[in-house]
Amino acid sequence: MLQLNQIEKVFYEGTPDEKRALRGIDLTLNEGDFVTVIGSNGAGKSTLLNIVAGVLFPDYGAVSIDDKEVTFLPEYKRSKWIGRVFQDPMAGTAPNMTIEENLALALGRTKKRSLFKGVTQNRRAEFKELLNSIDIGLEDRLNTKVGLLSGGERQALSLLMATFTKPRILLLDEHTAALDPARAELITRITKDIVAKHQLTTLMVTHQMDQAIQLGNRLFMMDGGQIIFEANDEQKEKLTVEQLINEFQKIRGKQFANDRSVLSV
Numbered sequence: 489m490l491q492l493n494q495i496e497k498v499f500y501e502g503t504p505d506e507k508r509a510l511r512g513i514d515l516t517l518n519e520g521d522f523v524t525v526i527g528s529n530g531a532g533k534s535t536l537l538n539i540v541a542g543v544l545f546p547d548y549g550a551v552s553i554d555d556k557e558v559t560f561l562p563e564y565k566r567s568k569w570i571g572r573v574f575q576d577p578m579a580g581t582a583p584n585m586t587i588e589e590n591l592a593l594a595l596g597r598t599k600k601r602s603l604f605k606g607v608t609q610n611r612r613a614e615f616k617e618l619l620n621s622i623d624i625g626l627e628d629r630l631n632t633k634v635g636l637l638s639g640g641e642r643q644a645l646s647l648l649m650a651t652f653t654k655p656r657i658l659l660l661d662e663h664t665a666a667l668d669p670a671r672a673e674l675i676t677r678i679t680k681d682i683v684a685k686h687q688l689t690t691l692m693v694t695h696q697m698d699q700a701i702q703l704g705n706r707l708f709m710m711d712g713g714q715i716i717f718e719a720n721d722e723q724k725e726k727l728t729v730e731q732l733i734n735e736f737q738k739i740r741g742k743q744f745a746n747d748r749s750v751l752s753v
C-alpha cells in the first residue's frame with residue numbers, strides 16, 4: 489500500500505556541504521504493517537518520513553500510496569491519508585484551543601469544508617468516548633485548553649488526533665523521545681493499542697532499541713541513507729537487543745561508540 493522506489497535525496501548538492509540523506513531507498517509496506525525504524529544520527533530517518541509525508545520531494549525515485557503515484561503531491565494534499573506525530577509534544581496541537589476544539593479540527597482536516605460543523609453535541613459524545621478509550625482522564629477535561637496539559641497528555645492527544653480518522657499511513661517521528669520514562673511507556677502502550685485497534689500501516693522512528701524490537705511486525709535499521717538491515721515477522725519476534733547491537737557494530741564499526749549515546753536500550 490506504500491511503495492518507495494529508488495528514492496534519492498541530496499541536500500546542498502554540488503557544494504562542500506553536500507549531504508546524501510537517502511540513497512536508493514526501496515521499500516514496500518503492506519496493509520497493516522507496523523515498521524519500526526532505528527538508526528544513528530543523520531541516518532536519514534526523518535528525511536524518509538518527510539518524503540512519505542510530502543514535506544520533501546525526492547531528487548530521484550517514486551512514491552506511491554495505494555497504487556497512486558504521489559511523488560510530487562504536496563503535503564496538504566496528502567494529509568487526509570497521513571497522520572503524523574512528532575517528537576515535540578507542542579507540535580501536533582493548538583495550545584489556545586480546548587481539547588474538543590482540537591479534536592474537531594483534526595476531524596475537519598479529513599472532511600470537505602461544507603461538512604465541517606465544529607463541535608456538535610453528537611461529536612462531543614464521540615470525543616468523550618474516544619478519550620475514554622486511552623484511559624488517562626482526558627474525557628473529563630473536554631473544555632481544558634491544550635496548553636495546560638502535561639507533555640505526556642499532549643502527546644496522547646496528538647496521537648489520538650493523528651489516528652481517529654483512520655489515516656492510510658501513520659508516521660511517528662520519535663514521538664516518545666521527549667518524555668520521561670513513565671510517560672514514554674504510557675505513550676508506547678497507547679500507540680500499540682491504537683495501531684492494533686485500527687490496524688494502521690505505521691512507520692515509527694525511534695532511538696530506543698528495546699522499543700524498536702517490542703513494537704510492530706517489521707524493523708528497519710538505517711545508516712548513511714540506506715536500509716542496511718531488515719527483520720520481518722518471525723525473524724523480528726526472535727530479535728534481541730544484543731543482535732541489534734551486533735548488527736550496528738558490523739556496519740558502524742568504531743563509530744558505534746558514538747552511536748551508543750543516541751541509541752538506548
Ligand SMILES: Nc1ncnc2c1ncn2[C@@H]1O[C@H](COP(=O)(O)OP(=O)(O)OP(=O)(O)O)[C@@H](O)[C@H]1O
Nearest residue numbers: 499507508509527528529530531532533534535536
Ligand atoms: N533540511 C535539510 N537541509 C540540509 N540537510 C539536511 C536537511 N534535513 C536533513 N539533512 C541532512 O540529511 C542527513 C539525514 O538527516 P535526517 O534528519 O533524515 O537523519 P535522522 O536519521 O532523522 O537523524 P536524527 O536521528 O539525528 O534525527 C543528515 O546529514 C542531515 O544533516
